[in-house]
Amino acid sequence: MALRLIPDNVNIDFIQYGKVTLLLSGILTILLPLFTFIYGINLGVDFTGGVLMEVKSEENFSIADINKQLTEKGVTGFTAQSLKSNHMVIRFKDDHDISNEILIKKIKEALEEKLKDITYRKIDYVGPQVSSKQIIKGVISIVTALIGIFFYIWFRFNWQFSLGSVIALVHDVVLVLWFISITNIEFNLSSIAALLTVIGYSINDSVIIYDRIRENLKKLKNKPLQEIINTSINSTLSRTILTSGTTLLASIPLMLICTGTVKDFSTIIFFGVLAGTYSSIFISAPVLIYNKKSC
Template sequence: MQLYPLKLLPAKTNFNFMHFKKISYTVSIILSVLCLISITLYKFNFGIDFAGGISIEVRSTQTPNLTQMREILGELNIGEVMIQHFGSEHDLSIRVGSNSEENLLHNINLIKTALNTKLPYKFDYRKVDFVGPQIGAQLIQSGLIALTLSFIAIMIYIWIRFEWYFGMGVLIALVHDAILALGFMSITRLDFNLSTIAAILTIIGYSVNDSVVIYDRIRENLRKFAQKPIDQTINISINETLSRTILTVLTTLLAALALVIFGGEAIHSFSILIFFGIIAGTYSSIFISAPILTIFARQTKYRINKKN
């Protein structure tokens, strides 16, 4: 029995992606500006990793009354207390922000004592973490260094593998994706923690991989169709890699969706940001990094459509 490869699209597609480049530029600029405004005005909802404080995961023998728990812990005057379910109704995440490294251990003991003595059910303390604000500041600095080094490494790779204007296209797409990811975290108020840095690095890597596949085909077709306008060549290249792009994004989104649904509270922000970032990265590779080559490639030997 002969097996045939999976095809979601016809063998040859002819969608005119370049026709929408001005619209995609406008949409991306507007979204980027909104994200930058949100980051500037509202900043981020820093988690315990960066802001400092206490994080406790507990499992109760009965379904707890969250309102009563908030009132009991609020009377301790140890800082802002956040309590929410994760996983099941018996699993709770208790988080207390703190601007001081003093009394962290003392506050943990206060929380345990209050829960054990003032509530009619028992708790199993499955995880207890605390981070001082000084360590949080160091983690922020380390995260920024990691992001900067990743950008530099990617640009060196693209510079070696492709012509200079491909590097400019990737750089703009990566900045675009990073701004949207950070803006998404600011707008949604999801916890900004160490896993968020990992998610942003993953999004950047995914976006680069997607762009490189399209760039390889564009470079081949620039040599193959040397007399065609570059916008037409780019359009052909995007269509030729479209089936691969759709299969990749669908399978990756399914994996990310599984993390969102079953990953639990510990990677909640990471999972949602990855899901959003995959969509943003796919969009930028098709509608940003590829079409924008028509601007930078005017300095090259390839024939350009002067009407653009």
């Protein structure tokens, strides 16, 4: 027997909250970018430039010990991340006063004083020109995804559905960027990947609801559009909760157990799924009410 968290006869009037949720989301979409700009985003080496070192040692160590050792030796502005047993990555933003050669030498001396049999598997320098290109490519990838989704939904449904979906996605992106800002998560290429994942998840949820709305527009021709949209959201609510819930449950162990990039990625996904589920129900669907003549 199929698992149903929501009874078949549930009838929540989501659209009655449409004006409030759209107004609230509109205010947040306008104000949060301003807050994010003022508060700032913790850009990673991928976007600021700097030094990345991949180190392996035959001796067991902890990231806490490495942090303490480097700090005691006067090395600052770094992020150490454990990849696996005896294997770590150290990132330095390009905001130090000394040259990269002197910095790398200083790091090596500090590490070799603490650990034995060290192998430097990779030492890369990301220059300002490369990092600026990464920022441009990241913005282009997000904008391209939004434009592509707009035309896909337009082709599959119509432009009114496209407009609702893109408004919801812009809302999700703004909220996730604000979340990254207030939590001081390092914004790097993994964060861009997480943002694109959230966009894909959110639009998938919206498409499920849109598909049910399109079916009900044919079946319930004599019903008001508000009732049709409510019926469609309620009939897909169980599926939405199960899909969102399993995704959130999968993210929680990664958030609690992992560290570094994996933890940041899963944290962004966790918040993004919540934002995407909310926008699919309370933004993308209610927007159709204001385009009812063309739906």
